[in-house]
Amino acid sequence: MREKILYVLGVAATLLLVRNLYVIFITLPDEQDQGAIYRIMFFHIPAWFVCFTAYFLAGVTSVLYLVKKQFKYDVFSVSAVEVGLAFTLIGLATGSIWARIIWGIWWTWDARLTWAFITCLLYAAYLMMRNMMDDASTRARFAAVVCTFAFTSVAITFKAIEWWRTQHPGPVLSLPGRSAGGTMDPEMEAALRLNYLALFVIAGVLIAVRMNQEKRLREVESLRRQVHAM
Amino acid sequence: MRFLRQTASIAAKDLRSELRTKDSLNAAGSFALVIIVLFSFMLDPTETQTVYELSGGLLWLVFAFAGALILNRSFARELPNDCLDMLVASPVSSSALFLGKATANFTLLLVVELVCLPVFGGMYNLSRWSTHLGPLLGVVVLGTWGVTVIGTMFSAITVNLRLRELMLPILVYPIMIPCLMAAMKLSTVLISGEAITGDDWIWLRLLIGFDIIFTSLSLLTVDFVLVS
Numbered sequence: 398m399r400e401k402i403l404y405v406l407g408v409a410a411t412l413l414l415v416r417n418l419y420v421i422f423i424t425l426p427d428e429q430d431q432g433a434i435y436r437i438m439f440f441h442i443p444a445w446f447v448c449f450t451a452y453f454l455a456g457v458t459s460v461l462y463l464v465k466k467q468f469k470y471d472v473f474s475v476s477a478v479e480v481g482l483a484f485t486l487i488g489l490a491t492g493s494i495w496a497r498i499i500w501g502i503w504w505t506w507d508a509r510l511t512w513a514f515i516t517c518l519l520y521a522a523y524l525m526m527r528n529m530m531d532d533a534s535t536r537a538r539f540a541a542v543v544c545t546f547a548f549t550s551v552a553i554t555f556k557a558i559e560w561w562r563t564q565h566p567g568p569v570l571s572l573p574g575r576s577a578g579g580t581m582d583p584e585m586e587a588a589l590r591l592n593y594l595a596l597f598v599i600a601g602v603l604i605a606v607r608m609n610q611e612k613r614l615r616e617v618e619s620l621r622r623q624v625h626a627m
Numbered sequence: 628m629r630f631l632r633q634t635a636s637i638a639a640k641d642l643r644s645e646l647r648t649k650d651s652l653n654a655a656g657s658f659a660l661v662i663i664v665l666f667s668f669m670l671d672p673t674e675t676q677t678v679y680e681l682s683g684g685l686l687w688l689v690f691a692f693a694g695a696l697i698l699n700r701s702f703a704r705e706l707p708n709d710c711l712d713m714l715v716a717s718p719v720s721s722s723a724l725f726l727g728k729a730t731a732n733f734t735l736l737l738v739v740e741l742v743c744l745p746v747f748g749g750m751y752n753l754s755r756w757s758t759h760l761g762p763l764l765g766v767v768v769l770g771t772w773g774v775t776v777i778g779t780m781f782s783a784i785t786v787n788l789r790l791r792e793l794m795l796p797i798l799v800y801p802i803m804i805p806c807l808m809a810a811m812k813l814s815t816v817l818i819s820g821e822a823i824t825g826d827d828w829i830w831l832r833l834l835i836g837f838d839i840i841f842t843s844l845s846l847l848t849v850d851f852v853l854v855s
Contacts, residue, residue, distance in 0.1 A: 463848070463851050515801045518801045519798075522794075522797045522798045522801065525797065526785070526788065526794055529789050529794060530787070535787065539784045539852065542780075542784060542852055543784060543798065545848060546780075546802055546841075546844065549840070550801065550802065553805070
C-alpha cells in the first residue's frame with residue numbers, strides 16, 4: 398500500500414512537471430534583460446533548495462541517529478544525501494550553463510560557487526567513505542559524525558551571498574520576513590513555486606524509494622550473515 | 628584537573644613514541660621541503676613580488692600536505708597490538724584521548740612549520756617575512772590548531788577504513804578550507820611585511836571562529852567515534 402502511494406505521488410509530480418514545462422516554455426514570455434535563458438532559473442533555484450533541504454534533513458537525522466541509535470535514521474540520512482547530491486549536480490550544471498550565457502564564463506571562483514562545489518565534494522566523500530566500511534553499525538555511527546561536520550559547509554554555502562560580495566545574484570523570492578528579493582513578476586514567481594513543488598515531491602519519492610532499497614539491502618546482508626553462520 | 632592530566636599524559640605518550648622513531652616527523656619534514664623545492668619550478672623564484680603575493684597560499688599548502696602525513700599516523704600508530712582498543716577501554720575519557728592526540732599532532736606539525744618558515748623565507752629571498760613575526764606566529768598557531776583538530780577527528784574516523792591514507796585527505800581538506808583560506812590570506816599579508824588592517828580582521832575572526840566551532844563540535848561527537 399505504501400509503495401502504491403509512493404508511485405502515485407511520483408506520477409502526479411511528473412505530470413505536474415510536464416505541465417510546468419509547458420507553462421515555462423510556451424506560456425511565459427522571455428525575460429526583459431536575459432531573454433530565453435532565464436527559464437533555467439525554474440530548475441536551478443528549486444534544485445538547490447531541494448539539495449539544501451535534503452542535506453539539512455540528513456544532518457538532523459544523523460544527530461538523531463547518534464542520540465537514539467536507531468538504524469532508520471541512518472537509512473534516511475544516506476538516502477537524503479544521495480538524492481541531495483544528484484540535485485547538487487543538477488544545480489551546478491544548470492548554474493554553469495546559465496553563467497556561460499549571462500556572464501560569458503562557465504565558472505567563476507566566487508564565494509557562492511566555490512562553497513557549492515566544496516559541499517558537493519564533501520558529500521561525495523561521505524558516500525565514498527560509507528562504501529569503505531563493512532560493519533553496519535560502525536558505518537552508521539561514523540557516517541553520522543561526518544554528516545554533522547559536512548552540514549557546516551551547507552550552512553556557509555547558503556549564507557555566502559550575504560557574507561561575501563559575490564557575483565552570484567541575491568535572493569529573488571518574496572518570502573515573509575525577508576527584506577531583499579520580491580522583484581520577480583508574479584506570474585513567473587507562481588510558475589517557480591509550482592516547479593518547487595514538483596521537484597520537492599520527486600525528490601521525496603526518490604528518497605523513499607532509496608530508503609526501501611537500503612532496508613532490503615540490510616535484510617539481504619543479515620540473511621547472508623545467517624547463512625555464513627550456519 | 629584530572630581531565631587535563633589525562634590529556635597531558637596522552638599527548639606526552641604520543642610525543643615520546645614519535646620522538647623515539649621520528650617516523651612522521653622525518654616524513655612530514657622532508658615532504659614539506661620537497662614541495663618547497665617543487666614550487667621553484669612552478670613560479671619564477673627571482674620575481675620576489677609574485678612570490679610575496681603567493682607566499683601564504685604556498686606555505687599553507689605545504690603545511691596541509693605535511694599535516695596529512697602526521698595525522699594519518701596519529702591513530703594508525705595505535706593499530707598494531709590492538710593499542711587503540713586498549714586506549715579506548717582505559718579509564719581516560721574519549722575527549723581527553725582526542726585532545727591529547729590533537730595536542731601531540733599540533734606540536735609535531737608546528738615543529739615542521741617552524742622549520743619550513745625560515746627555509747621558505749630564505750630560499751625565496753623574502754627579506755620582509757619576519758618583520759611581523761609575532762602576529763605571523765599567532766596566525767600559524769591558530770591555523771595549525773584548526774588543521775590538527777579537524778585532522779585528528781577524521782584520523783580517528785578513517786583509521787578503520789580500507790584505503791585510509793586516501794580517504795583522510797578527501798574528507799579533511801574540504802572541511803578545512805575556511806581555516807586554510809583565512810590562514811593563507813593573513814599569512815600573505817604578514818609575510819609581505821604589512822600589518823593586519825581593515826578588511827583583514829574578518830579573516831582573523833573567521834580563523835578564531837573556525838577553531839572554536841570545530842573544537843567544540845569534535846569534543847561533542849568524539850564519544851561516538853572512539854568507542855570500544
